Amino acid sequence: MTANGLLENGDWERGKMDWKPHAYVRATSRGLDLIRPTFWTQTLARSRQMGRTGYLDGLRGFAALLVYWQHHELWAHDGGEKIFENAFGYEKQFYFATLPGVRTFFNGGHLAVSVFFVLSGYVLSTKPWMLINAGDYLKLSDNLASALFRRWLRLHIPVICTTFIYISIWHAFGIWAVPDPRATYREEIWNWYVEFKNFTFVFRTGGEPWFSYNFHSWSIPVEFRGSIVIYTSLLAFSRLKKNARLLCQVALVVYFLYIADGWYCAMFVAGMLLSDLDLLAANNALPHFFSRLEPYKEHIYYTIFAISVYLGGVPAHSSDLSVLRASPGWYYLSFLKPQAVFDYKWFYLFWAAILLVASIRHIPWLKSFFELRFNQYLGRISFSLYLVHGPVLWTLGDRFYAATGWIRESHATNLPKGWVNRFELPKTGPLGLELSFLLPHLVLLPLTLWLAEIATKLFDEPSVRFSQWLYRKMLPQPPVKS
Secondary structure: OOOOOOHHHHHHHHHHHHHHHHHHHHHHHHHHHOOOOOOOOOHOOOOOOOOOOOHHHHHHHHHHHHHHHHHHHHHHHOOOOHHHHOOOOHHOOHHHOOOOOHHHHHHHHHHHHHHHHHHHHHHHHHHHHHHHHOHHHHHHHHHHHHHHHHHHHHHHHHHHHHHHHHHHHHHHOOOOOOOOOOOHHHHHHHHHHHHHHHOOOOOOOOOOOOOOHHHHHHHHHHHHHHHHHHHHHHHOOOOHHHHHHHHHHHHHHHHHHHOOHHHHHHHHHHHHHHHHHHHHHHOOOOOOOHHHHHHHHHHHHHEEEEEHHHHHOOOOOOHHHHHHHHOOOOOHHHHHHOOOOOOOHHHHHHHHHHHHHHOOOHHHHHHHHHHHHHHHHHHHHHHHHHHHHHHHHHHHHHHHHHOOOOOOOOOHHHOOOOOOOOOOOOOOOOOOOOHHHOOHHHHHHHHHHHHHHHHHHHHHHHOOOOOOOHHHOOOOOOOOOO
């Protein structure tokens, strides 16, 4: 027996009437889901089952928050990078914010980016290493082909969407922002397109490394290049014996860090190596010499964590090695910098990032911190937080800081007079923690997190699904059995 439809019952008109409210309810529900913050939902509860590497999600989220905080510190304290990005005591400047360890919470963005690269190498290689260890080379081929096909789309679609909306807002509301808007919207779109196509070309050898519509996205093409290094290395090492492939990964790190100026490639490969070692450890298949270190494991991991904290605060204001040598606490360390690395900070941040990622899993309280509910939430929205915090800072944040007394030269010509010192507050408190700096974040931080969550739902997560769908659509269909 078949069910009768609307046409058979003569209820077509009633069906059309019912459809409208149902469609409206569905659209309203989806709209509310898009703009509703999920921080308080049970899906992010701390008691939920945490995966083996769940703490890495929290680390990524906390690192994204450090990027947010550093950029706000440097923007509000115009010219303050000479203090925030130099060592404690450099040129007789002594500030709490520049103390070793403490400085990470004020100037930790450089370390955060290094952690992003190490984590990418770790995460991108985990599934392939599992397939290699299982000897399933057919699935490995499928996995690498799919991953490489999807990677450009997954990384760049959110950048395209967020920057396009950003520049559209300028011209829709006639506001000044960073960079200076073009005379017309059409001219803006063309300039945006020209910059973006050059910015995303993986083999470019010159030109500006920045995408002026979001300077902070400089790391996205680097992510793509690092991903190619990971996928090609996995394929090249997939048939090697265990010890041989470990040695090859170490050799790649040495090459990228000490022979060629490929510091970011070294970070990706080091993350891949850490992933390989962790999986071997889980299967009790580590090389034998690791077993000799087992009795000292706790002391080793606390030691390398302390080293990571110190190296993560490397002075970053200048790439001149003489500046590092003149920085208290860095004179002898400066002699460790290899000749190949032009900007010395990335050498020290390489070690800081890999030692941090390697130690967290073995320090229970630290691992638990990154598994906290808030850090897991940050981990989910971390990519979008990285992309949207700049536009919020350059529009609303800039105006808030001008209103509370943090004046820049550009305010004289680019902001209405009503904004400057409108709610001037005292600059009391330690450097970087002044009342007039902290109060705007009662609005700016929740707003940025909310917009990052919307961007995650609207662009980031759909970019993953779209790239997967497109790859599947491109595959040949299996023959139909007769």
